[in-house]
Amino acid sequence: MRMSKLFTKTRKEAPKDEESKNAQLLIRAGYIHKEMAGVYDFLPLGYKALHKIISIIRDEMNAIGGVEMQMSALQNKSLWEATDRWDDEKVDVWFKTELQVGGELGLGFTHEEPFTAMMKQYISSYKDLPVLAYQFQRKFRNEVRAKSGIMRTREFIMKDLYSFASSQQEHEKIYEEVASSYTRIFDALGIGDVTYKTFASGGVFAKYSHEFQTVTEVGEDIIYIDDEKGLAINEEVFTDEVLEDLGVDKASLRKEKASEVGNIFSLGTRFSEPLVLYFSDESGNKKPVIMGSYGIGPARLLGVMVELFSDDKGIVLPKNVAPYDLQLLSLGKDEESKELYLALQDAGFDVLFDDRDEQAGAKLKDADLMGMPYRVVVSEKAQSAGGYELTERSSGERLILDRQELINYLKKAYEKV
Amino acid sequence: MRMSKLFTKTRKEAPKDEESKNAQLLIRAGYIHKEMAGVYDFLPLGYKALHKIISIIRDEMNAIGGVEMQMSALQNKSLWEATDRWDDEKVDVWFKTELQVGGELGLGFTHEEPFTAMMKQYISSYKDLPVLAYQFQRKFRNEVRAKSGIMRTREFIMKDLYSFASSQQEHEKIYEEVASSYTRIFDALGIGDVTYKTFASGGVFAKYSHEFQTVTEVGEDIIYIDDEKGLAINEEVFTDEVLEDLGVDKASLRKEKASEVGNIFSLGTRFSEPLVLYFSDESGNKKPVIMGSYGIGPARLLGVMVELFSDDKGIVLPKNVAPYDLQLLSLGKDEESKELYLALQDAGFDVLFDDRDEQAGAKLKDADLMGMPYRVVVSEKAQSAGGYELTERSSGERLILDRQELINYLKKAYEKV
Secondary structure: EEEEOOOOOOOOOOOOOOHHHHHHHHHHHEEEEEOOOOOOEEOHHHHHHHHHHHHHHHHHHHHOOOOOOOOOOEEEEEHHHOOOOOOOOOOOOOEEEEEOOOEEEEEOOOHHHHHHHOOOOOOEEEEOOOEEEEEEEEOOOOOOOOOHHHHHHOOEEEEEEEEEOOHHHHHHHHHHHHHHHHHHHHOOOHHHHHHHEEEOOOOOOOOOEEEEEEEOOOEEEEEEEEEEEEEEEEEEOOOOOHHHOOOOHHHHHHEEEEEEEEEEEEEEOOOOOOOOOEEEEEOEEEEEEEEEEEEEEEEHHHHHHHHHOOOOOEEEOOOOOOOEEEEEOOOOOHHHHHHHHHHHHHOOOEEEEEOOOHHHHHHHHHHHHHOEEEEEEEEEHHHHHHOEEEEEOOOOOOEEOOOOHHHHHHHHOOOOO | EEOOOOOOOOOOOOOOOOHHHHHHHHOOOEEEEEEEOOOOOOOOHHHHHHHHHHHHHHHHHHHHHEEEEEEEEEEEHHHHHHEEOOOOOEOOOOOOEOOOOOOOOEEOOOHHHHHHHHHHHOOOOOHHHEEEEEEEEEOOOOOOOEOHHEEEEEEEEEEEEEEEEEEEHHHHHHHHHHHHHHHHHHHHHHHHHHHEEEEEEEOOOOOOEEEEEEEOOOOOEEEEEEOOOEEEEEEHHHOHHHHHHHOOOOOHEEEEEEEEEEEEEEEOOOOOOOOOOOOOOOOOOOEOOEEEEEEEEEEEHHHHHHHOOOOEEEEEHHHHHOOOOEEEEEEEEEOHHHHHHHHHHHHHOOOEEEEEOOOOOHHHHHHHHHHHOOEEEEOOHHHOOOOEEEOOOOOEEEEEOOOOOHHHHHHHOOOOO
């Protein structure tokens, strides 16, 4: 992509009402645009990064047998009345609207009800189970206070997986498989070492649910980490009873602020009973389906990653999430740069080419702010030194390489060899 | 994909309230689920088909220099007040909702306003133009009558491209490029020969807009086609004056029902003036940006395709839109089928494998209903005849092929050689 064709520009200052580092940097770098408080647009760079995260999550969902689909955002009141989640006294984040022809609708803040109701068409026997269905879908939450930039917004894409099982044992197997897939996702995104499977309140049907909490100063939750056991406990269930139950010693815990990047819930028959999703077991007895739900917010993940992977110059995204493999800067060497741009593309790289008519200083600053993993400079100075200047954004390490060396280096870095 | 893992099932009957052929077949084949009147969920098969259409559109938008991004669905009232499109008297399809913290919001039924307002951050000089930005985004329309199955719904994914130009001449060049890309899209989907670039009312800033209308009995529009000139005129502008203007002879026209599968609009300064999107020209004069907007609804396209490409047995989708390359049926030959399933996957095919414990008749019927381009049967009968039975869904042509012949045949069909 030539930057002369990319319409976004970097900004020196973020909007004054934007307090969080993630939104400040993402707005300044041209990744997102603030539509209003708690509502952001994803500009081309942000859209690409978000979809790389989505793609990593999708691969893991498919690997554990998840089948992708997509529900509507508009919600049928009657389904939510059946589970007693329509009333604003019971659920305080609904956005509601009305049909011109009459009748109230909701905007989905989650999708247990429609998934359960839809499955009545398809699940009738134990032979139909288990089922794992998931979607990447836009959720709407009427938050009283939208804060933390793109980490808590009123509209966002969510990956939500729902599992349907014939027994508690079958459910627990799925639950553990999803938990493992979540660990692989957070590892792949480079936040695995600061993300903890955290015990949280379980609701009616399970003693605990599990959250995946990433330690960060802007986190809204407080967790207590047991480093040795590699687990954590959410403040909301941090009682002596729970500590004893988990066999954790209070003295060995570390208190941290953290952000919930994923959650997994055992739902039991909370939804299948009121919505009458039953199946016949091997003896022909009718039983309610055992369900689970499992969420990850890709935009929150991008926000958390920017909080963790940035410095005073800008964003420092990892190779599998950065919108482009590298940023190529022409410093007064347009012909040579153009040639290298084509050669790098031919070699399979997704290149952001700064072909703008700008000062060297501005181009270098922008590259640091925008945070691609590598910067390649074509300049008189680099040419005299024997080639092109490659700088790794994360380490700052610089190398002078000729064209073939550069391509080989990048191929190795991107495991294209 | 093993059908034993795909949770959907075919249905003998569509819901009674579903009048349109497209929704009836798509529901019966397990592509979609009706959430409520005018609101459908995309089940795994429908989601895959929809995304193949999206992918074809995306490639063409990128090819003409479009940059992909994604706006929010929630809309800021003040932007729409500025263009006088907030009032329900002016726009009769709004869904509106309210923030808990106070204030009305809309759900986007289109996105001219937020695109125009956002571009103020990035467009200030003629050097920043032209810009082509697009999205695949969920639109909400509070239709009084939702009908025609998935062809007119209250919530749907739309591809909307917006162009920003410094002059009418620059705009017209883009307008023609988008028109050509639309023609390529409809050709690729196999509906090019019954889709006409149609003159429709232009609004304030252009004499005409253009719709792409596909001839189908369920179409909501009436168009008059000039076969020789390869154009059509929408009934809404079908006057003697327009006929004369276009140099068309009334006697040579053919009247047809048609469905609007795409539209392209010259917006002039309709949005840039009220929202103050101005740029400095080469002489430093401030001028409003000249805009265009260009829509395609992928779900409506899928609906139109099912209307056109189906028979009394079911759906007959083309190779580039069908969810799977072929459906493999084991008729009492589970081991041989499994082996062939793996071999076909190894050869690069996306296979729907009917490994269910069902009667031969049911499997054959389901394959016809679900409409993959090819059906491969593993049976005693086919084996005695020398291999596997391949049937092309569209022609009904049958061949007996051994494994290597089958793979070669499919590779040729899918241009994988």
